Amino acid sequence: MQHHTTRSALERLTEYYDDTELVCSECGFEDEEGHWRSETDGGVVEYTHECPDCGAVGEHTLTVRRD
Numbered sequence: 001m002q003h004h005t006t007r008s009a010l011e012r013l014t015e016y017y018d019d020t021e022l023v024c025s026e027c028g029f030e031d032e033e034g035h036w037r038s039e040t041d042g043g044v045v046e047y048t049h050e051c052p053d054c055g056a057v058g059e060h061t062l063t064v065r066r067d
């Protein structure tokens, strides 16, 4: 029985965002020590990151499909 697929995929996505998308779209500040926060209700995952410089909040929303 394998139940790890979805979780590891989400972890990889979080790492991807941490690596590539921590530059604020509002002011251009690069939050090198920041992280995306992820929240899920089981069907949708929301990633948010608040810029420490200007306070703008970036978001990504993913829909998780479960077969």
Ligand SMILES: [Zn+2]
Pocket (backbone or CB within 6 Å): 024, 025, 026, 027, 028, 029, 051, 052, 053, 054, 055, 056
């Ligand atoms: Zn900013």
